[in-house]
Amino acid sequence: MVVIIDPQNAGIAGNMVLSALIDLGADINGTKSVMEYFTSPFGHIDIKLEKLNKGGLAATHAKIDAEDQDSIKYVKLVKILKNTKPEEMPSGAFDLSMNVFKTLARAEARVHGVDLEDVHFHEVGAADAVADVMGSAYAFYDLKLNLHKVYGLPVAMGGGMKKTKHGLMSIPAPATLEILKNTPTQGGPVSEELTTPTGAALYVNLVDEYCQFQPFLTSKRAGYGAGKMDLHFPNVLRIIKGASALPTDQVAILETNLDNVSGEILGNLFQKLMAQGALDVSMIPVLMKKNRPGHLLRVIVRPQDCDRISEAIIRETGTLGVRVMPFVHRNILEREIIPLEFELAGSYEKIRIKVGKIGNEIINTAPEYEDARQIAEKMQIPIKEVIRMADEAFWHHISREQII
Template sequence: MVVVVDPQLAGVAGNMIIGALIGLGAHPGKVVEVMEAAASYFGGVDVKVSDVKRAGIKATYVGVKKASIPHFKYPEFLEKIEAIDHPLIDDKMISFSRAVFHTIAQAEAKIHGKSLDDIHFHEVGASDAVADVFGAAFAYFSLGLDGERVYSLPVALGGGSTTSAHGRIPIPAPATLEILRGAPVRGGPARMELATPTGAALLVNMVDEFREFLPLTRIVEVGYGAGKMDPDFPNILRIIKGSKSLEEDKIVLFETNLDHLSGEIIGNLFDDLIGEGALDVTVTPILMKKNRPGHLLRVISRLEDQENILRRIFKETGTLGIRAFPQVHRTILEREKIPFKVNIRGEWTVNFKVASLDSEIISARIEYEDAKKISSKTGIPLREVIRIAEEQFKDWVDGEPD
């Protein structure tokens, strides 16, 4: 299962996250109970959950009315968070909430040039912010999303200016920008605050990875959380739950043009790069400038092996430059090695590399070294060994009971 948060049209706020999670099945009554219980330590709130429409789209709105705006220094604020006691609030929720507020505090400290101990929580330390963080935490954990891969699409920030405890400030707020440092963001589509510090801090603590587009998934369910305002665009946050039959991993792709190496050196390069951890190495004949014949070397690497492989390419080829395509997403089938007994002038135990999609075998190939060993021992051509072995494996699969 995968989860995708979609704040690319209307941004993100704490109550929008809660509304979307309720839309995915979090219990609204228990969410309200947790929000009001946590906020009671900070002056109290009144929470109402309702169905609304934003630009014609039905969504869940979580309205939070605060009773007061207390001012706490960060250490005192954390002490009050730790003191929260309620049957529905467990240690995981406390720890998660602390992390969210720590994210906010770090941003505020950097912006104002102060230490964490000297930071005062104003709006973000108010009872409604505490309610939002604990309500989102309860809904998140109650749905089991902490055990899933969570993605986020780019965040819409809004624009213009607004009034805060520090006076008139630009939108997005400085804290919001600091919290979302490194995440893909965009301005607009309205002159209003769309991404709040609390919403941004919840997002970065829930999300494993930001993406420009939806990852490959089969959509199972969508929850819609509404913002307070009803402008001329859908002021909603979507959270999408999907199933994933195909796995993805991140790789780095290196390539360089070679026009000065002999076939022997290029052949040896294969073994060297595989020894450094390369996942794949290919060499393609090409025609270079001034009609010089050459080769295109392409190497696929895991992220953790990229520096060693890069150094090896430079050292072995003497090339002056290498093109790198970092963090390419590669979709892969589920793969495993299966031991199998073949009968080719005797019985041999070999390994088959098997790839599956939705529990159906898509590809099954005998390991090259095993096939080569049988060919060497029996004198049967390698291509014939591979053909016989793979036919026997297919007969075995087709003969298995459902």
């Protein structure tokens, strides 16, 4: 099972996360009880769950009315919450909530240039924000979503200006921008604040992997959490739970056009980039401006290797720029290397077979090239014959095991 948090239409706020999780089926009574327990030191709150129609979509809205609070220091907030923890709050959920507040505090510290111990929470220090965070963490664990991989789609930030205690300020808020600095985001689609610091902090602590598009899922179920504003589109956060038909991983794609690089340099580039850690390298003949023939260099890399291999491409080719497509997810088969001994021209040879599976079903097999090449040289026969006979021997071996 996998989980997808989808804030690409209407952004994300703390109460939207809470509402979407309740809409997805989290225990309402347990969630409300935990919220009331944790907020009791900060004043009385009134929690009302209602079904709203947002742009034609039925969604849950958690309306929380709380007394206005003065600012509170981060360290004091954490101390109060730790002393308040009830038995029904899972340890993992409590740790998640503490990480959310730490994310908020670190962002505020960087933005205002103060130490973490000196951070004051203003808007997020009120009882309603504590209720959003603690309730969301409890509901997340109540649904057992912590046991599944969580994907995050790009976050809609909104735009324009908003009034604060410090005067007019651009949207997104500085703390929101700081929290989401390493995640895929997009501006608009309205001149309103769609993503709040609390929503952003919940998002980065819940998500395991970011992606541009929804992974392939079956047996989907969605929860819709309504925001406060009425917009010209559904103002909802969507959280989806479903089964993934194929395993996925995350990669980045690097591309550049080359039209003034010699064949010798291009030939050496393959080995150089693979040695640098590229997952795959391909060169595609293209016709460039002024009808010049050239090549499109496309390199698949792990996200953490993006900058290093981009620099290697620039140094090796002299290109003026490398296009980066980050947060690309790919569906992959489960892979296994199976050793095989098979008879070839009266001799028994050992070769490794790469096997791709979906569950227990074998989808694809491929004898290891280097093993096949060495056997072909030894036996003085074409490599294609070695590959063909090894493949046949493997499937015969598999069929015999299934019969037994």
